[in-house]
Amino acid sequence: xxxxxxxxxxxxxxxxxxxxxxxxxxxxxxxxxxxxTPSGANARAVIRISSRExxxxxxxxxxxxxxxxxxxxxxxxxxxxxxxxLAARWGAHGEIHLxxxxxxxxxxAGVSGGLEPDQIADTYSLLTLASALLINRxxxxxxxxxAAVSPAGCAWVIAGDTHAGKTTTCITLVAAxxxxxxxxxxxxxxxxxxxxxxxxxxxxxxxxxxxxxxxxTGARADVDLESQWPESWQPSAxxxxxxxxxxxxxxxxxxxxxxxxxxxxxxIRQSPWLMxxxxxxxxxxxxxxxxxxxxxxxxxxxxDSYGKASVLERVISSAIDGA
Amino acid sequence: MNSRIVPDIVPSPDVLTSHLEGEAVLLHMGTxxxxxxxxxxxxxxxxxxxxxxxxxxxxxxxxxxxVSRSEADEAVSVxxxxxxxxxxxxxxxxxx
Numbered sequence: 134x135x136x137x138x139x140x141x142x143x144x145x146x147x148x149x150x151x152x153x154x155x156x157x158x159x160x161x162x163x164x165x166x167x168x169x170t171p172s173g174a175n176a177r178a179v180i181r182i183s184s185r186e187x188x189x190x191x192x193x194x195x196x197x198x199x200x201x202x203x204x205x206x207x208x209x210x211x212x213x214x215x216x217x218x219l220a221a222r223w224g225a226h227g228e229i230h231l232x233x234x235x236x237x238x239x240x241x242a243g244v245s246g247g248l249e250p251d252q253i254a255d256t257y258s259l260l261t262l263a264s265a266l267l268i269n270r271x272x273x274x275x276x277x278x279x280a281a282v283s284p285a286g287c288a289w290v291i292a293g294d295t296h297a298g299k300t301t302t303c304i305t306l307v308a309a310x311x312x313x314x315x316x317x318x319x320x321x322x323x324x325x326x327x328x329x330x331x332x333x334x335x336x337x338x339x340x341x342x343x344x345x346x347x348x349x350t351g352a353r354a355d356v357d358l359e360s361q362w363p364e365s366w367q368p369s370a371x372x373x374x375x376x377x378x379x380x381x382x383x384x385x386x387x388x389x390x391x392x393x394x395x396x397x398x399x400x401i402r403q404s405p406w407l408m409x410x411x412x413x414x415x416x417x418x419x420x421x422x423x424x425x426x427x428x429x430x431x432x433x434x435x436x437d438s439y440g441k442a443s444v445l446e447r448v449i450s451s452a453i454d455g456a
Numbered sequence: 457m458n459s460r461i462v463p464d465i466v467p468s469p470d471v472l473t474s475h476l477e478g479e480a481v482l483l484h485m486g487t488x489x490x491x492x493x494x495x496x497x498x499x500x501x502x503x504x505x506x507x508x509x510x511x512x513x514x515x516x517x518x519x520x521x522x523v524s525r526s527e528a529d530e531a532v533s534v535x536x537x538x539x540x541x542x543x544x545x546x547x548x549x550x551x552x
Binding site for chain 2: 202392393394397398401407408409411414415418419421422425426
């Protein structure tokens with residue numbers, strides 16, 4: 134395929150290939166800084182996105198109750214131990230061959246004008262599913278989590294459910310002088326030396342627009358973290374531990390040391406694709422189990438630290454020092 | 457004192473386990489659910505993984521956690537029921 138070939142991981146082991154005709158489908162999902170894959174790189178896993186006239190019209194409902202997992206309105210169904218069929222609402226579909234580490238995603242050709250939100254959302258979900266399942270087979274884990282790098286240079290994975298305060302925690306720590314990897318998706322893996330490492334997939338963050346003034350509007354606005362804090366992003370860092378946030382607005386912000394099992398269950402909840410793939414699950418569970426031997430803290434986010442970097446940083450640093 | 461009738465059970469092959477600091481997290485790859493076991497539950501589960509029969513597990517629990525035999529019996533019985541209910545184990549034989 135002539136077109137773009139971009140690396141999703143620092144060692145180029147996972148690449149995405151697409152051409153200009155599908156760029157507008159793909160690029161809202163692509164992590165910023167995904168760089169061109171050098172020729173000769175060992176791209177073990179490949180996701181290829183293309184467009185096709187009369188893309189078949191399988192959709193979520195036609196996959197029915199046998200779906201292995203859903204992400205938004207996109208679905209994945211294992212039709213064999215190494216074969217996954219993907220489907221979305223508007224004709225986008227795909228297939229992943231985990232044995233050969235290849236995924237093909239097809240979007241309908243002939244979609245003119247701006248994309249509908251459903252089309253962007255479903256492509257995003259299909260790409261997340263494909264990359265997550267392939268990453269599992271690379272003995273790494275895609276985790277729905279943020280990560281910020283402490284002054285000591287260690288990555289703290291910020292894992293929690295939607296609205297738990299992941300992005301708020303991440304950007305508040307960055308405002309306090311930490312660096313950031315990403316606010317929504319990170320990859321946990323072992324580097325060449327065997328050390329646990331966190332790589333970030335940064336994108337535009339969605340933050341309450343009142344955050345900077347310490348007010349809550351209930352809305353979400355796009356925030357370009359790199360524009361706001363230039364020079365604060367870095368691609369990866371050795372794992373420091375886990376921060377498990379939750380919002381308790383009316384209570385003072387506090388943090389305490391968490392059990393390893395707290396961190397593991399949080400990581401599992403934020404890696405739902407782990408349980409979709411029986412073949413890859415053992416390795417990924419072993420990776421996550423090793424990761425949670427690092428310190429973990431539960432963080433209760435109160436209004437007193439909202440938009441107040443020094444308050445949050447002090448609470449977290451104190452807890453980390455005691456961990 | 458009569459022991460409860462607790463079936464001998466074996467972990468389901470669909471279950472992956474992580475033992476952490478004395479506790480355990482179980483993933484059931486069939487139901488796509490995960491479970492946490494506290495220290496006593498993890499002790500029982502580890503014994504099941506090793507193929508220990510439930511009467512011996514009860515005795516081991518009483519010894520390790522310094523509880524009475526009846527308390528251990530109750531703990532094993534309750535956990536076995538929950539494990540069976542969630543298909544985390546299957547019966548190796550009917551009853552003893």
